[in-house]
Amino acid sequence: xxxxxxxxxxxxxxxxxxxxxxxxxxxxxxxxxxxxxxxxxxxxxxxxxxxxxxxxxxxxxxxxxxxxxxxxxxxxxxxxxxxxxxxxxxxxxxxxxxxxxxxxxxxxxxx
Numbered sequence: 001x002x003x004x005x006x007x008x009x010x011x012x013x014x015x016x017x018x019x020x021x022x023x024x025x026x027x028x029x030x031x032x033x034x035x036x037x038x039x040x041x042x043x044x045x046x047x048x049x050x051x052x053x054x055x056x057x058x059x060x061x062x063x064x065x066x067x068x069x070x071x072x073x074x075x076x077x078x079x080x081x082x083x084x085x086x087x088x089x090x091x092x093x094x095x096x097x098x099x100x101x102x103x104x105x106x107x108x109x110x111x
Contacts, residue, residue: 010096011098014101019045027088027095028087030084030087031074038074073104075100075101076098
């Protein structure tokens with residue numbers, strides 16, 4: 001990615017446990033591409049953490065990103081990023097922005 005020439009953004013993704021993962025993505029990227037980059041970065045971070053000398057209370061094999069995206073949405077400046085085809089720059093996401101996870105509230109069937 002052309003980070004040196006300014007054609008990329010470095011975003012900081014805050015996990016639910018408060019830890020941060022950095023993602024470098026093209027400035028023309030869409031929300032879907034951001035989701036894919038976040039999944040790769042956090043999966044790598046979790047894998048790295050599981051390799052540490054300190055054993056985790058329960059082993060982490062893999063993350064079901066399908067389940068994650070059903071329950072959580074990426075958020076920027078208090079807004080859910082739900083339109084996967086929308087470009088990040090059109091939403092106002094800039095270099096150094098903080099992206100968080102927000103819980104999706106769904107109505108239960110039958111209500």
